[in-house]
Amino acid sequence: MLVLAIDTSANASAALLESTDSTVTVAGSFTSSVGNDHSEVLSPAIESLLAQAGGRIPDAIAVGVGPGPFTGLRVGLATARTLGFVWGIGVHGVMSLDAVALDAVAQGPAGEFTVAIDARRKELYWARYDNTGVLVGGPYVTVAEELPAGPVYGAGGGLYAERLAAVGAEVVPGFESAHPGAVSLGTRAVRALASGQPLLGTEPLYLRESDAKVPAVMKGKLL
Amino acid sequence: MSLSAPLVLGIESSCDETGVGIVRGTELLVNAVASSMEEHVRFGGVIPEIASRAHLDAFVPTLESALKDAGVTLAEIDAIAVTSGPGLSGALMVGVSAAKALALATGKPLYAINHLVAHVGVGILDGGELPENLGALLVSGGHTEILQVNSLTSDVRLLGATIDDAAGEAYDKVARLLGLGYPGGPVIDRIAKEGDPKAIRFPRGLTLPKFVGTEENPGRHRHDFSFSGLKTAVARCVEQYQKRGEEVPVADIAASFQEAVVDVITSKAVRACRENGLTNLLLGGGVAANSRLRELLAARCASAGITLRVPPHSLCTDNGAMVAALGAQLVDDGVLPTGLGFSTDSGQPVSLISLAV
Numbered sequence: 059m060l061v062l063a064i065d066t067s068a069n070a071s072a073a074l075l076e077s078t079d080s081t082v083t084v085a086g087s088f089t090s091s092v093g094n095d096h097s098e099v100l101s102p103a104i105e106s107l108l109a110q111a112g113g114r115i116p117d118a119i120a121v122g123v124g125p126g127p128f129t130g131l132r133v134g135l136a137t138a139r140t141l142g143f144v145w146g147i148g149v150h151g152v153m154s155l156d157a158v159a160l161d162a163v164a165q166g167p168a169g170e171f172t173v174a175i176d177a178r179r180k181e182l183y184w185a186r187y188d189n190t191g192v193l194v195g196g197p198y199v200t201v202a203e204e205l206p207a208g209p210v211y212g213a214g215g216g217l218y219a220e221r222l223a224a225v226g227a228e229v230v231p232g233f234e235s236a237h238p239g240a241v242s243l244g245t246r247a248v249r250a251l252a253s254g255q256p257l258l259g260t261e262p263l264y265l266r267e268s269d270a271k272v273p274a275v276m277k278g279k280l281l
Numbered sequence: 282m283s284l285s286a287p288l289v290l291g292i293e294s295s296c297d298e299t300g301v302g303i304v305r306g307t308e309l310l311v312n313a314v315a316s317s318m319e320e321h322v323r324f325g326g327v328i329p330e331i332a333s334r335a336h337l338d339a340f341v342p343t344l345e346s347a348l349k350d351a352g353v354t355l356a357e358i359d360a361i362a363v364t365s366g367p368g369l370s371g372a373l374m375v376g377v378s379a380a381k382a383l384a385l386a387t388g389k390p391l392y393a394i395n396h397l398v399a400h401v402g403v404g405i406l407d408g409g410e411l412p413e414n415l416g417a418l419l420v421s422g423g424h425t426e427i428l429q430v431n432s433l434t435s436d437v438r439l440l441g442a443t444i445d446d447a448a449g450e451a452y453d454k455v456a457r458l459l460g461l462g463y464p465g466g467p468v469i470d471r472i473a474k475e476g477d478p479k480a481i482r483f484p485r486g487l488t489l490p491k492f493v494g495t496e497e498n499p500g501r502h503r504h505d506f507s508f509s510g511l512k513t514a515v516a517r518c519v520e521q522y523q524k525r526g527e528e529v530p531v532a533d534i535a536a537s538f539q540e541a542v543v544d545v546i547t548s549k550a551v552r553a554c555r556e557n558g559l560t561n562l563l564l565g566g567g568v569a570a571n572s573r574l575r576e577l578l579a580a581r582c583a584s585a586g587i588t589l590r591v592p593p594h595s596l597c598t599d600n601g602a603m604v605a606a607l608g609a610q611l612v613d614d615g616v617l618p619t620g621l622g623f624s625t626d627s628g629q630p631v632s633l634i635s636l637a638v
């Protein structure tokens with residue numbers, strides 16, 4: 059089965075994964091080195107990944123549903139939903155932090171751990187996993203001090219290492235700048251599909267309201 | 282690619298309307314629009330993040346219904362066109378990402394086109410080919426411009442534009458001040474009919490000689506607009522009535538405000554046409570529905586010998602058919618498609634009718 063994976067919760071990334079009953083092979087992948095070019099680079103990257111794979115149409119799409127900065131996140135979701143519609147194939151959502159969790163599990167964590175990435179506005183997006191990578195809490199958006207003690211994987215940890223240390227949470231070396239990416243996200247999705255585990259829909263996990271304020275004059279007050 | 286009567290699908294997401302339109306040459310097949318307007322009502326104006334969220338949810342369903350209603354398949358489409366700017370950047374990115382994915386998955390050529398020029402191009406769907414010596418007056422919640430259209434597909438120039446608020450934005454803000462709700466255009470237009478447009482003399486922005494100059498020696502803002510001073514003047518006026526404990530004469534203020542907006546828009550548009558040899562004028566944008574604007578513009582065009590063309594309302598407000606209509610003209614003229622690598626441009630100038638490869 060050929061799966062196209064897309065994640066834009068951090069930098070734009072895409073991957074093509076070929077899976078059999080027992081193996082997952084990465085047929086090609088792309089990650090942008092720039093943080094704000096999602097709508098520019100994502101489709102051209104997918105186009106060249108598909109061309110490299112001989113123009114085959116994927117059998118399924120896995121897309122990161124966040125949390126992550128809204129505008130970039132929507133680029134990935136709009137792309138995935140539209141490709142799915144045209145090709146008539148399933149589009150499966152994966153919580154983006156799960157991608158980092160998969161990489162964390164490869165390090166053999168002793169017990170529960172946290173994955174955290176930057177949520178801007180001095181906050182982190184984070185979630186809790188058990189040592190096999192199963193989600194046990196989250197995703198949340200809070201300040202660093204709200205994270206539980208223990209190991210933290212992901213760029214959010216690198217960003218607030220000192221504040222996290224103060225609450226007993228320590229950043230795992232090598233993961234100080236780790237972001238969700240399409241290869242890990244797609245691998246997670248392929249394994250879930252193979253073992254019959256449910257995946258998510260494609261609703262974005264914004265975790266925050268749009269921040270719009272109702273103006274005073276709209277509340278019945280004239281000036 | 283040069284085709285006559287190409288089948289083109291157009292995508293629009295620059296503000297709060299998610300539009301998918303399909304045209305065959307100059308014939309409109311479908312104009313599907315989903316609007317998030319209701320979600321902005323309690324804020325009294327378009328909230329970009331809310332609009333962007335709505336675009337994401339509306340796009341595929343709108344595309345699906347457009348294809349179904351037009352009775353065409355994606356395989357039959359000759360080209361895809363999408364608004365790349367100007368507009369709200371987060372909103373544009375949703376339509377552009379979807380359009381790129383659509384082009385990628387179907388293998389169809391993609392044109393990244395200018396929203397303002399598309400407001401002119403839509404005229405083709407109602408009355409066929411556009412006349413020579415054409416000007417366009419675009420008035421909406423997001424823009425207020427006067428354009429000179431030498432060639433729809435290769436030469437469009439900006440003669441004048443607002444230097445602050447768009448006219449429709451001024452309507453929304455004044456409606457808010459008067460407690461009339463959102464959107465402001467239709468409700469002010471309605472209430473103005475019960476008021477005296479001469480009751481209060483509100484300022485006409487950028488009409489002083491130092492801005493306007495003369496035809497031989499034009500000032501910097503001869504054909505430009507400004508509505509932010511007008512909005513402030515209305516706010517002060519309302520404030521004064523309230524301070525004195527008097528009832529605010531809502532209808533008179535609405536009528537006088539509307540007269541100030543419409544007077545300056547129509548006089549400047551007609552002057553710009555006259556001085557640039559434009560004998561035809563196309564009116565576009567959501568505010569084209571305003572009854573007083575249409576009435577005064579028609580009268581002033583008639584006395585200046587300018588032929589006025591106003592497309593039906595559903596084609597004046599933001600929609601995908603206008604994007605498709607301009608796209609079809611570009612295909613017809615053999616303009617090369619943009620491809621997948623372009624960026625959105627929230628300030629895309631009218632001279633960039635479609636983005637180059």
Ligand SMILES: [Zn+2]
Pocket residue numbers: 396400421423424566598599
């Ligand atoms: Zn518009």
